[in-house]
Amino acid sequence: MTTELFAYHPISDRPALHWPEGKRVAFYVGLNIEHFLDDRPSTSIWPSQLVPDALNYGWRDYGARVGIWRTIDILDRHGVRASALLNSMVTDANPQIVAAGVERNWAWLAHGATNSTLHTGLELEAERTRLTEIVDTIESATGTRPRGWMGPGLTETANTPRLLAELGLSYLLDWTNDDQPYRLTVPGMLSVPYSVELNDLILFQRGLTGPDFLQMVQDQYQVLRDDAANGGRVMALALHPFVIGQPFRAKYLDLALEYLVAQPDIWITTSDDIAEHFQRTAG
Template sequence: MTNQTLFDYSPINDRPPINWPGGAKVAAYVGLNIEHFLIDRPSTSIWPGTADLVPDALNYGWRDYGVRVGIWRTIESLDRHGVRASALLNSDVALHYPQIIEAGLSRDWAWLAHGRTNSILHTNMELEEERAFLTDVVDTIAGATGRRPRGWMGPGLTETFNTPALLAELGLSYVLDWTNDDQPYRLNVPGVISVPYTLELNDLALFSKGTTGPEFLQIVKDQYEQLRADSRDSGRVMALALHPFVTGQAFRAKYVDQALEYLAAQPDIWLTTSDEIAEHYLRTSAAG
């Protein structure tokens, strides 16, 4: 049996208060998953019946729609409501879709390392192999964007036991993989924190269960309202996870737009990036 030692138990009602800039109660960000998929590997699928075929035109085409079409609809909505994305970036995206990198650079997106490709999970690596792999991912993103990523989310939210410490060596300061809180918290790795991400307010999870566009919009509102109510004494974080091959589909796009419109209109929200949330928390919270 391996005990969990990466972070300590800390009930949310027994912590020093978090104060967001400008007196905001909820810090919110859009985690925009920008991913590259291999044509000869099974991955996220809309129809399991062909998922093991090579090539799998049905599922690969569905995923590929995101970078060809869906992301550009999402960008229009982000622009319309003044939202900077937190780009969860496979490093292979920089090699295959440079126009997306250019679009993000012109909008000052935050860039997070999201592995190399979402066709391969980040697992089963020895220490030196993983060190070399992470160095390549981080260096590729830095070379394409002109800035080193500060945050990490593994493909499929995967890590090894060594990942946080290796990321710290590379200068990264936060991870999104541990979706167990509504606030940032410090890991037992010096200089590294967890920032909330979400598997629930996540288009891939919601729409795969049959959620409709209007229901998605109501879920976004309900999430914000509850977090706002919870934040009487200490700030909360709201993550909205989007995949362009899901919410970039034409019949869903207007509901994403309406959700962003709603969030942008809230007086108690700090609509920001995961980078800025992490930086503020690291700068203002006591080390421990």
């Protein structure tokens, strides 16, 4: 990819962005619901080329078996709808998770086929075929056609945004370079903020603790709220059930959401609604 996908518009030079009801910060939970293969390297707690890799596969699989359900309970307790970043292979491997999300009216985003394979190295027609399969599979399983995309490992090809637009999608999360949505050079496509910083997988693998996580969530909100005196901001909280779903971490997600939903200047929403509002109201 080159920066031909978007122009440089510093946040200091933009018209003020306004969220519904005068809220300052639009907040969403990006809930990664992922599929992993047991015979390929992927996200790991300890580097390994073993096949089968019981240590790393088991660590990841905890999310689908246990962690997601603990996370769902916490989201439900605070009335937070997830923006579900869904690998399409989950629809066959873990249909109970998809059913739980449909029941809760989650926003569904396409997140590739499996997180064991990055979305790279595809020729144009092969990528068109793969993206069509991914999007159609998710629509069939959820009853909702995805409007957003985040690639496995935040990966794209140079053709991905245009091909997604052809399929009716309208925004990407892969470019984590802003606190506001912005328009891409592909007609009708936006970049919506996502976070590789306020992201459980990154933070806890750096050795941070649950109390550290809670403090960072609070700090992130407070600074964005103050910045939003000059225009609304987006706060994304990126979660992976095999990480945040561990008992000793989940309690701090509970406390973080308890704090956020009590704030008067926050719009608790989804990435779909952020994109739709920006498309409709921003110049």
